[in-house]
Amino acid sequence: MAPTSAAAKPAEKFPTPAKLTLTLFVNGVERKLTVAPWTTLLDALRQHLDLTGTKKGCDHGQCGACTVLVDGRRINSCLALAVMKDGAQVTTIEGLAQGATLHALQQAFIEHDAFQCGYCTPGQICSAAGLVAEGRAKTPDEIRELMSGNICRCGAYPNILAAIESVLAGKAEARS
Amino acid sequence: MNNFAYSRAADVAEAVRQIAADPGAKLIAGGTNLIDLMKENVARPTRLIDISRLPLSRIEETKDGGLRIGALVANSDVAYHPQVESRYPMLASAILAGASAQLRNMASTGGNLLQRTRCYYFYDTATPCNKREPGSGCAAVTGINRQHAILGTSQHCIATHPSDMCVALAALDARVRATGPGGERVIAFQDFHRLPGETPHIDTNLAADEIITAVELPPEGFARNYTYLKIRDRLSYAFALVSVAAALDLKDGRIQEARIALGGVAHKPWRDREAEARLKGEPATRDTFARTADAILRGARGFEHNAFKIELARRTILRALSQAAQATPQSQSDKRIAGPTTAENRSGRPQ
Numbered sequence: 001m002a003p004t005s006a007a008a009k010p011a012e013k014f015p016t017p018a019k020l021t022l023t024l025f026v027n028g029v030e031r032k033l034t035v036a037p038w039t040t041l042l043d044a045l046r047q048h049l050d051l052t053g054t055k056k057g058c059d060h061g062q063c064g065a066c067t068v069l070v071d072g073r074r075i076n077s078c079l080a081l082a083v084m085k086d087g088a089q090v091t092t093i094e095g096l097a098q099g100a101t102l103h104a105l106q107q108a109f110i111e112h113d114a115f116q117c118g119y120c121t122p123g124q125i126c127s128a129a130g131l132v133a134e135g136r137a138k139t140p141d142e143i144r145e146l147m148s149g150n151i152c153r154c155g156a157y158p159n160i161l162a163a164i165e166s167v168l169a170g171k172a173e174a175r176s
Numbered sequence: 177m178n179n180f181a182y183s184r185a186a187d188v189a190e191a192v193r194q195i196a197a198d199p200g201a202k203l204i205a206g207g208t209n210l211i212d213l214m215k216e217n218v219a220r221p222t223r224l225i226d227i228s229r230l231p232l233s234r235i236e237e238t239k240d241g242g243l244r245i246g247a248l249v250a251n252s253d254v255a256y257h258p259q260v261e262s263r264y265p266m267l268a269s270a271i272l273a274g275a276s277a278q279l280r281n282m283a284s285t286g287g288n289l290l291q292r293t294r295c296y297y298f299y300d301t302a303t304p305c306n307k308r309e310p311g312s313g314c315a316a317v318t319g320i321n322r323q324h325a326i327l328g329t330s331q332h333c334i335a336t337h338p339s340d341m342c343v344a345l346a347a348l349d350a351r352v353r354a355t356g357p358g359g360e361r362v363i364a365f366q367d368f369h370r371l372p373g374e375t376p377h378i379d380t381n382l383a384a385d386e387i388i389t390a391v392e393l394p395p396e397g398f399a400r401n402y403t404y405l406k407i408r409d410r411l412s413y414a415f416a417l418v419s420v421a422a423a424l425d426l427k428d429g430r431i432q433e434a435r436i437a438l439g440g441v442a443h444k445p446w447r448d449r450e451a452e453a454r455l456k457g458e459p460a461t462r463d464t465f466a467r468t469a470d471a472i473l474r475g476a477r478g479f480e481h482n483a484f485k486i487e488l489a490r491r492t493i494l495r496a497l498s499q500a501a502q503a504t505p506q507s508q509s510d511k512r513i514a515g516p517t518t519a520e521n522r523s524g525r526p527q
Contacts, residue, residue, distance in 0.1 A: 013200075014222060017181040037182035037224065040211070060212050061279060073252075073281045079211045080282065083182055084204070084226055127278065134277070136256070145509040148412035149276020 022086035026051065027095025035082050042066045044082035045092060053093040053122045057151075064150030067123040067130070068092050074130025076149075093122035096129065104170065105129055108163035116154035124150045128164045132171065140165065177214045181223040185230065188355050188387060194225045196357050196385035203227050203387065205248055205284040208275075209291040217301050218292075218308055232286075232389055235259065241395040244353075247286030247388045251341065252277065254285060264393055265505065266402040266421055267344040272508040273406045274340035276413050286388035289342060289352065289368065292379065293335035293443075294415055296320065306332045307376045314376075322481040323415065326489065327442040327473075333376030334479060337369060337444050338415050344404060346445035347421040347437035350393050356386035369444030376443070398423030398435065403499035403506050403514070406439070407492055411511045416440030418489045420496035424460065431455045431464075436472065436497070441489055448472045460501040462494065469493035 021034045026049060033048045042059075045051045045068070057065030059078045066078040069091040096103035105125050108114070115121040127150045137143045143164050144157075152160065185191030195201055200222035204210055213219035232246040235257050243264065245254055254260055255271035275283065297303045297315040304313035316324055316334050324334040345365050352363040369380050382388065406419035419439035425432040434455040438446040451471040458464045469490045476486045495515060499505055504514045 014179040014220075015181070016179055020182065037180055038177050038214075060215065061208060064276065064278060067278055074278050075282045076208070076278045079208050079279075081182075081204070081207060081211065081224075084207070084228055130281075131277065139509070141507075141509040141511070145412055146277050149278045 020083050022083055024049075024082070024085060024087075025089045027091060033082070037081065037083055039082045040078055041068070041070070041080040041082045041085055041090070042077035045077065045090070048082075051092050051094055054126075055119055055122055057120065057123070062151070063120070063123075064127055065120050065123040067127040067150065069126055069130055069133075072130075072133060074127050091126070091129075093126055096125065103129070104167050105132070105163065108167050109160070112159045112163040112166065113156075114159040114163040115152075115156050120150060120152045120154075124152065124160055128160075128167070131164065132167060137164075137168070143168070177211075178217070178220050178222075180214075180221055182226065183223065184226045188230060188232075188389060191225055191227050191230065191387055192355060192357055192385060195387070198223055199384070201225055206250070206282040206287045208279050208283045209287065213292060213299075216299050218299055227387065228284075238392055243393040245285050245391045245393070247284060247390055249285050250281055251275070251283045251285065251288060252280040254341075255280065263399055264344075264348065264397040265399055266397070266404055266423055267341070267348060267393070269402075269404040269505060269508055270340045270344035270406075270419075270421055273404055273416075273419070285341075285391055288339055289345075289388060289391070290380065290382070291339060294338045295324065295335040298335060307335060307372075307379075310375075310377045317479065320481055321479045323417070323440075324479060324482050325442045326476040326478055326482060326485045327438070327446050328371045328444070329442075329477065330372045330374070330376065332374060333372035333443065335372065335376065335443060336440055337379075337442070338440075339445070340404070340406060340416065340419060340439060342369070343419055343437045343439035343445045344421045345391060345393075346447055347423055347435040348393055348397065349435075350391050352382075352388055353390040353392060354382055354386045354388050356383055360389070362392075365445075366447065372443045379443075396425075398425065401426055401500045401503055403496050403504075404508075405492055405496040405499060405506045405513070407488060418485055418492045420489075420492050422493070422496040422500040424497070424500045426460055426501065429460055431458050431460055434468075434497075436468070436493065438472070438489060438493070441476075441485060446472075460497075462498065465494050465497040465501075468497065 019034045055065040057063035061076040061079040068077045137146045202221035204224045205228050232248040234246045238244050255268045260268050297305045303315040325336045350365045352368050401424040404421050406416045408414040416439045421437045423435040434452045506514045
């Protein structure tokens with residue numbers, strides 16, 4: 001689409017600004033995309049890059065379904081503008097498995113039956129990946145508190161907690 | 177969300193020039209509040225000036241032995257910084273009591289100060305709101321006002337400031353460093369946020385063309401006798417009904433200095449310096465703390481759904497001061513309220 005000059009329609013209070021081209025490194029792959037300034041990272045992933053694993057729940061940063069890792073840190077992609085993340089490394093649920101081998105958290109969520117409808121699960125798993133990397137949660141209370149940004153309407157919390165605990169325990173065992 | 181243009185600022189001076197030149201523009205850093213407000217059509221900027229890449233992401237010691245937190249340091253990076261954890265644990269605790277891990281990773285220090293109220297009517301563009309649309313009226317005064325203020329309200333606005341971090345910053349007597357077209361200035365934290373008065377649409381004394389560059393903490397962090405106690409409708413990821421940042425300097429059981437800041441009860445973090453000053457030289461006992469709580473809340477006024485907050489605030493101040501005095505600060509992950517669970521504490525009244 002040809003860029004539309006903002007100056008062409010001076011009478012409009014909210015003119016259509018030029019679209020912007022940016023680069024994201026999504027799950028290790030360089031992706032160039034051209035988006036409007038108001039395109040969120042979530043919409044860029046789902047609608048421009050066809051990565052629909054990341055879910056849109058509330059779209060207001062209250063439910064955590066849209067959680068992805070940006071430069072290794074978990075964030076709500078619904079509250080991030082894609083243009084502001086130009087050049088960033090983005091990891092989505094699609095990027096966690098290594099070929100046919102599931103990520104430890106994906107495997108643990110299956111083994112612990114940590115979901116029912118599954119809609120919040122990509123966000124839960126990406127958030128848990130962020131939590132594990134942060135290294136701040138040691139006790140069940142701390143896991144619960146640091147996962148509180150991910151809501152599960154089915155109420156699978158006890159099993160989500162168990163899945164994350166098992167991965168943290170596995171990590172601790174690997175270290176000892 | 178309305179259409180808007182997007183630009184980046186190469187340095188602070190350029191950001192100031194851009195914001196000064198365009199009254200319809202807004203600065204964006206973490207975006208956690210602004211983008212939400214834009215999705216609700218409450219904020220309708222014609223341009224966003226991206227300042228997220230400016231070099232304001234450092235935490236460093238100041239000459240006076242305090243700590244300077246760059247305006248773009250993420251909330252999580254402040255809370256988990258070794259100097260903040262060890263010297264200013266009340267600030268770390270307050271930050272971890274707020275929002276979620278994801279939001280704390282995104283939200284900036286400066287943005288936290290500038291976040292808007294979460295009053296339902298401010299967010300609902302179908303209702304009147306003097307903060308969103310000056311002169312339109314306040315739907316909260318006669319509406320659902322469970323979350324609203326009990327101190328410092330005006331007939332025009334009973335909204336609360338939603339931040340937890342700012343409650344601790346208020347208690348610590350932090351300073352806000354800002355740059356505008358006229359140069360740099362330092363604003364005392366107590367002078368940064370405003371009460372609603374006749375102008376509830378103006379949240380802070382920061383000028384429209386000024387940018388926060390840092391928040392500075394004085395050397396005294398009250399790392400021994402402190403707490404941040406937040407009471408809310410669910411145990412995590414909810415705004416405060418009442419929160420209290422309490423810090424004491426104790427010597428032989430007597431109070432040398434006291435700091436008490438309240439969140440969730442006013443248009444700004446609430447401090448009562450007179451009540452704090454009266455604690456000097458007093459013994460750190462429940463009777464003392466009960467008198468202080470009563471003094472702080474003497475002017476409190478409840479509305480239809482939030483009158484309970486006055487008694488809740490009284491008990492929270494009392495418990496917070498006890499936690500601080502006993503050096504048993506509230507954990508933000510273990511949700512049991514710290515401190516002795518005697519009958520006296522359960523009832524909240526000295527017996």
